[in-house]
């Protein structure tokens with residue numbers, strides 16, 4: 001297998017666990033939902049689509065922290081039950097080979113580039129964005145709904 005120049009950064013386990021505790025406590029912006037489609041509910045912790053019937057927590061996550069022009073908080077899912085954080089971080093997650101847009105940010109959290117994987121290999125797009133020395137990280141998002149999916153850094 002080709003060694004990638006990038007590293008996938010799934011949602012930290014403490015963020016997923018905090019969301020699970022908040023949902024249990026009935027915090028109003030943490031909703032429990034049941035997946036009703038095989039490709040509609042991506043868990044940001046294990047980086048898999050939830051299977052129909054699985055429970056997830058839907059909650060707002062600040063992928064780009066506040067205090068910047070490109071600050072962004074948006075809805076994400078995590079499995080309601082504990083799941084294994086994505087471990088094959090040198091490999092692009094197989095469930096998200098299509099339907100993602102890749103946004104490149106600099107160290108100041110400014111968005112400096114963006115590319116859609118239109119039938120191309122997502123690895124090639126990510127590596128091209130990371131070849132720009134200004135790129136600090138790349139965020140993968142849903143191309144349709146715009147939701148944050150995962151982050152990619154240089155390995």
Ligand SMILES: [Zn+2]
Pocket residue numbers: 043044045046047048078079083084
């Ligand atoms: Zn999960």
